[in-house]
Amino acid sequence: MRSIRNGLVLALGITMTAFGLAACGGDDGGAPAASDPNAKVELSLATFTEFGYEELIPEYERLHPNIKITHRKTGQGGPYHQDLITKLAAGSGLADVTAVEEGHLSNVLDKGSKFNDLTKIGPADVSPDRWLGWKYDAAKTKDGKVIGYGTDIGPLAMCYRKDMLEAAGMPSDPEAVKPLFATWDSYFAAGEQYVAKSGGKAWFDSAAQNFNAMVNQLPTGYIGSDDKLAVESNQGIKDAWTKVTAAVAKGQSAKLTAFSNEWNSGFKQGAFATKVCPAWMLGVIEEHSGPENAGKWAVTAAFPGGGGNWGGSYLTVPTQSKHPKEAAELAAWLTAPEQQIKAFKAKGTFPSQVKALEDPALLSETDAYFGGAKIGQLFAEQAKKVAKPQYKGPGDGQIQENASSPALQAVEQGKSAAEGWTQLLDAAKKITR
Amino acid sequence: MTVVDKIAPDEAKAGARTPPRPTLRHRLSRWDVKVSPYLYIAPFFVVFGIVGLFPLLYTAYVSLFSWEAGDDDPTFIGLDNFKELFADTQFWNALENTVSIFLLSSVPQLIIAVLLAALLSARIRGATGWRVGVLLPYAASLVALGIIFANLFGPKYGLVNGLLQTIGLDPVDWQAGRFSSHVAIAIMVNWRWTGYNALIVLAAMQAIPKELHEAALIDGAGTARRFFSITLPLLKPTLIFVTITSTIGGLQIFTEPKLFDAMPGSNNGGSSNQFQTVTLYLYQTAFENYELGYASAIAWVLFVIIVLIALVNFFLTGRLTAVKKK
Numbered sequence: 150m151r152s153i154r155n156g157l158v159l160a161l162g163i164t165m166t167a168f169g170l171a172a173c174g175g176d177d178g179g180a181p182a183a184s185d186p187n188a189k190v191e192l193s194l195a196t197f198t199e200f201g202y203e204e205l206i207p208e209y210e211r212l213h214p215n216i217k218i219t220h221r222k223t224g225q226g227g228p229y230h231q232d233l234i235t236k237l238a239a240g241s242g243l244a245d246v247t248a249v250e251e252g253h254l255s256n257v258l259d260k261g262s263k264f265n266d267l268t269k270i271g272p273a274d275v276s277p278d279r280w281l282g283w284k285y286d287a288a289k290t291k292d293g294k295v296i297g298y299g300t301d302i303g304p305l306a307m308c309y310r311k312d313m314l315e316a317a318g319m320p321s322d323p324e325a326v327k328p329l330f331a332t333w334d335s336y337f338a339a340g341e342q343y344v345a346k347s348g349g350k351a352w353f354d355s356a357a358q359n360f361n362a363m364v365n366q367l368p369t370g371y372i373g374s375d376d377k378l379a380v381e382s383n384q385g386i387k388d389a390w391t392k393v394t395a396a397v398a399k400g401q402s403a404k405l406t407a408f409s410n411e412w413n414s415g416f417k418q419g420a421f422a423t424k425v426c427p428a429w430m431l432g433v434i435e436e437h438s439g440p441e442n443a444g445k446w447a448v449t450a451a452f453p454g455g456g457g458n459w460g461g462s463y464l465t466v467p468t469q470s471k472h473p474k475e476a477a478e479l480a481a482w483l484t485a486p487e488q489q490i491k492a493f494k495a496k497g498t499f500p501s502q503v504k505a506l507e508d509p510a511l512l513s514e515t516d517a518y519f520g521g522a523k524i525g526q527l528f529a530e531q532a533k534k535v536a537k538p539q540y541k542g543p544g545d546g547q548i549q550e551n552a553s554s555p556a557l558q559a560v561e562q563g564k565s566a567a568e569g570w571t572q573l574l575d576a577a578k579k580i581t582r
Numbered sequence: 583m584t585v586v587d588k589i590a591p592d593e594a595k596a597g598a599r600t601p602p603r604p605t606l607r608h609r610l611s612r613w614d615v616k617v618s619p620y621l622y623i624a625p626f627f628v629v630f631g632i633v634g635l636f637p638l639l640y641t642a643y644v645s646l647f648s649w650e651a652g653d654d655d656p657t658f659i660g661l662d663n664f665k666e667l668f669a670d671t672q673f674w675n676a677l678e679n680t681v682s683i684f685l686l687s688s689v690p691q692l693i694i695a696v697l698l699a700a701l702l703s704a705r706i707r708g709a710t711g712w713r714v715g716v717l718l719p720y721a722a723s724l725v726a727l728g729i730i731f732a733n734l735f736g737p738k739y740g741l742v743n744g745l746l747q748t749i750g751l752d753p754v755d756w757q758a759g760r761f762s763s764h765v766a767i768a769i770m771v772n773w774r775w776t777g778y779n780a781l782i783v784l785a786a787m788q789a790i791p792k793e794l795h796e797a798a799l800i801d802g803a804g805t806a807r808r809f810f811s812i813t814l815p816l817l818k819p820t821l822i823f824v825t826i827t828s829t830i831g832g833l834q835i836f837t838e839p840k841l842f843d844a845m846p847g848s849n850n851g852g853s854s855n856q857f858q859t860v861t862l863y864l865y866q867t868a869f870e871n872y873e874l875g876y877a878s879a880i881a882w883v884l885f886v887i888i889v890l891i892a893l894v895n896f897f898l899t900g901r902l903t904a905v906k907k908k
Contacts, residue, residue: 562758
């Protein structure tokens with residue numbers, strides 16, 4: 150940073166690395182024609198974080214002796230998707246089967262021409278009813294191409310601190326709390342009650358977490374079906390904003406930005422009583438709350454406004470692939486219910502396949518940390534409550550990350566709700582220019 | 583024979599004889615003299631051409647287009663990116679933040695570095711140990727430092743606010759306010775760079791001739807007087823060098839504000855861009871919004887600003903040496 154010479158050395162190092170990589174990547178050495186069934190086909194599969202496919206890949210190779218799979222795993226989702234968009238732009242370098250996270254799907258759907266339509270090249274026995282309807286439909290481009298097979302999902306439920314609700318003299322049994330979490334209005338009303346009865350303790354972790362779930366439940370999101378910014382014309386977003394910022398003003402927010410260090414500490418300190426909870430959040434809560442809080446958290450099969458989804462991924466086959474047919478077959482096999490159940494057992498990724506959601510292995514799953522709650526059954530139930538997917542136009546994800554979430558953080562840091570709304574609008578306009 | 587040979591040059595001066603045709607070896611050695619130096623310095627220029635000059639010029643070329651990553655045929659828009667940039671409030675905000683953080687970090691940093699160097703050049707026990715000690719923060723990983731400091735400055739559970747509350751002060755929401763966030767980031771920068779600069783200043787101090795100090799001592803000058811009248815004036819060139827390198831580094835500050843943000847992975851520089859720096863904005867434009875043309879324009883404007891400062895430095899040092907010649 151400081152010395153120009155160091156910069157040069159570094160740049161040289163990077164360039165050399167890049168050349169080195171360019172020299173040994175990209176080309177798979179003259180692919181044989183796909184018509185010869187006995188020819189060796191080399192496929193690559195790119196995933197990020199944990200998909201639970203480690204055991205499945207050798208199994209697929211055993212079943213298909215002519216296929217060899219290279220699995221590229223990336224640790225973090227953010228850099229992975231940056232790399233994905235860059236390689237999509239470059240026109241080469243993507244794996245034959247490339248995983249895409251739901252939050253980044255809108256950036257990929259508007260480049261639908263760079264992906265194969267899986268209804269055309271995928272195996273004939275893969276029908277849309279393999280997946281939950283909303284999951285399947287979310288991967289459709291505007292012109293009706295299906296570019297991804299669903300892997301896992303993150304159905305939403307409510308997690309809450311039993312002990313803290315009890316201490317405030319409120320219902321704390323998973324059945325008894327359901328009315329509190331019936332609608333957003335009842336949720337924020339209960340929050341007001343809790344703040345009053347607990348002597349000013351916070352009800353939820355941060356405004357943005359609730360707001361994102363609220364916006365996701367609307368028929369239209371930040372971007373309309375005409376790909377234009379719909380924030381101003383969309384009364385639903387404004388209403389959600391008003392409700393959330395009113396709750397912040399009444400002291401219901403612990404003002405802890407999700408996934409920040411302070412948020413992590415907040416679990417241990419019992420800084421908030423309830424939490425928007427996709428299936429994968431249970432592990433996060435357990436990790437940060439620590440063994441000393443075991444049994445204090447509970448989860449219930451209710452979510453304000455019905456249901457919702459946060460997270461989950463798709464497997465796509467980019468048009469860059471030299472073996473689209475074989476790649477689509479692999480993606481179809483990996484996303485079949487039998488395999489997703491195995492992935493669920495390996496890494497806890499919650500399956501999006503209808504049959505997998507009826508699988509006894511999933512339904513019998515319990516979580517000791519959450520007082521032995523039958524989480525498999527609970528989240529399967531919640532997954533069926535998700536309404537039809539909202540259209541996510543280009544820029545949707547960026548508006549959430551760089552317009553609405555920071556604006557709500559600014560409100561929590563002392564800006565007025567009106568100022569925050571202006572900030573959200575300005576930032577959203579800038580993103581969709 | 584040899585004697586005749588030795589007189590030969592005189593004859594050559596007198597007689598206009600054509601010189602003998604140079605042999606191949608002779609010619610090769612002539613070329614050697616002419617061409618070799620270029621070959622010796624070529625590696626640097628070739629490497630610089632590939633990783634320095636070409637990217638620089640190509641960035642200038644890209645900045646004339648509306649170029650989204652993934653565009654097959656970007657549209658040429660001339661200087662529109664720059665026009666937009668000069669009207670872009672977020673850019674000016676980022677530039678203000680950058681300058682503010684730079685001033686808050688560089689000024690105290692240089693003062694402390696000079697005082698530290700003065701302490702280190704005094705006769706102390708275990709001088710080498712101390713000298714290595716001040717460089718330790720520089721040797722630690724920048725990212726690790728960023729994460730630790732972001733933790734220390736946490737609004738609710740941070741150690742700094744804990745200490746403030748113990749001594750009866752109100753806690754500060756370090757990330758929320760513009761000024762408070764700049765102070766926190768400046769502290770991070772200083773933690774890392776003060777020792778590094780102190781060592782450079784120390785090297786210059788060691789080079790000051792002892793005779794000057796001895797003469798001043800005989801004239802009855804005290805420690806402070808010697809420091810201000812001998813040490814500081816002779817440190818001027820070094821101080822200018824350190825100032826310029828700090829400026830270049832300070833204008834490119836990126837890692838500290840990125841890691842200081844409560845939102846993990848965010849490039850916003852706080853909830854309302856209150857500590858977004860130019861480089862952070864550049865990074866966000868290029869690799870989060872994929873507006874490569876606009877990002878290139880930012881990069882070039884930043885480059886020009888740094889060049890201007892380098893020129894100021896050049897004239898300053900030029901004038902200083904001129905003063906010395908008088």
